Amino acid sequence: MQAFARETRLSETTFVQTASADGADYRNRIFMTTAELPFAGHPSVGTAVAVALARGDTDVRYLQQTGAGLQPVEVRIADGRLRGSILQEPATFGPEVDPAQALAAVGLAPEDRGPHHFVPQVVSTGLPQLIVPVQRRALKRVIPDADAIAEVLRPHGAVCIYVAAWEPGTGEAHARSFFLDVQGVTEDPATGSAAGPFMAYLFQRNGTRAVDIEQGVEMGRPSLLRCGFDEEEERVRVGGEVVVVAEGTVYL
Numbered sequence: 001m002q003a004f005a006r007e008t009r010l011s012e013t014t015f016v017q018t019a020s021a022d023g024a025d026y027r028n029r030i031f032m033t034t035a036e037l038p039f040a041g042h043p044s045v046g047t048a049v050a051v052a053l054a055r056g057d058t059d060v061r062y063l064q065q066t067g068a069g070l071q072p073v074e075v076r077i078a079d080g081r082l083r084g085s086i087l088q089e090p091a092t093f094g095p096e097v098d099p100a101q102a103l104a105a106v107g108l109a110p111e112d113r114g115p116h117h118f119v120p121q122v123v124s125t126g127l128p129q130l131i132v133p134v135q136r137r138a139l140k141r142v143i144p145d146a147d148a149i150a151e152v153l154r155p156h157g158a159v160c161i162y163v164a165a166w167e168p169g170t171g172e173a174h175a176r177s178f179f180l181d182v183q184g185v186t187e188d189p190a191t192g193s194a195a196g197p198f199m200a201y202l203f204q205r206n207g208t209r210a211v212d213i214e215q216g217v218e219m220g221r222p223s224l225l226r227c228g229f230d231e232e233e234e235r236v237r238v239g240g241e242v243v244v245v246a247e248g249t250v251y252l
Contacts, residue, residue, distance in 0.1 A: 004250075005031035011179070011188045012043040016051060024065035026051060033181045037159070038067030039126030041192015041238050045084035048073040049242040053082075068126035074239075085239025086192070087230065091200035094122030094156055102132045105152045106163055106178065107143030115168055118205060123197035125236050128158040131194070131201050136165040136174060140218060144178045144185045153180070162194035166202065166211070173198070175215045189216030190223035196236040199227035203236075 005013040010033075017027040028047050030037045044064055052060055052075040062073045064086070072087045100110050102120040114133030122128050130153060142163055149161055164175040175198070177191040195213050202208035210228040227238050 014043045021065045025062040027065040082242040088125035088196040105148035112138035122156045125196035127193045129194040130158045173213045189221035195225040199236045203229045
């Protein structure tokens with residue numbers, strides 16, 4: 001599986017298997033080009049839609065098994081549109097990170113910090129990510145530095161540095177996400193496992209309950225992530241539309 005993931009050169013490659021946990025509908029194993037992940041957001045939503053298409057389900061709720069636990073995933077297919085969402089793991093909040101170090105890792109300066117001067121922090125809803133709030137204008141000037149990103153992420157076990165510009169009072173945000181792979185720094189056009197922590201981060205700091213995040217714009221691969229805090233479940237839900245790009249058979 002790891003070798004196949006390296007061959008695809010995608011942000012993540014998933015493998016659907018028979019569940020080994022009670023109550024789960026299937027097991028989802030998720031690989032980056034460098035290592036297996038316990039959890040990831042977009043690969044979970046996309047995989048759920050692929051499972052629904054294979055099974056002929058059009059309005060369904062699955063319980064997915066990953067290395068992070070069991071996550072409910074919902075899929076709705078209607079009028080040619082594929083929609084999915086996942087209820088991520090309860091948020092855990094790790095250490096705050098020096099703003100100057102986090103900003104410098106992506107080529108930004110202290111004056112590029114986001115509104116209210118929120119401090120960068122490691123947050124996880126299944127996978128630790130470093131949330132770095134910035135001003136909207138700063139997103140176009142981001143220049144990631146592989147060594148600096150490694151230095152800021154690795155001590156905390158974080159996978160991505162998630163540079164996010166939140167627009168107070170609008171329910172909107174814009175983000176860029178970077179991770180390290182076998183060839184250096186790669187930008188991710190959509191990162192559900194970082195959008196979830198960002199939603200939890202906003203909810204904890206100012207009570208924001210929903211935000212739509214545009215990501216991938218600067219790299220020409222725009223995505224829209226719809227995030228909300230489910231107060232009954234006390235967990236974050238992240239979802240959006242899914243597009244089938246290709247289908248085929250691989251012979252090994």
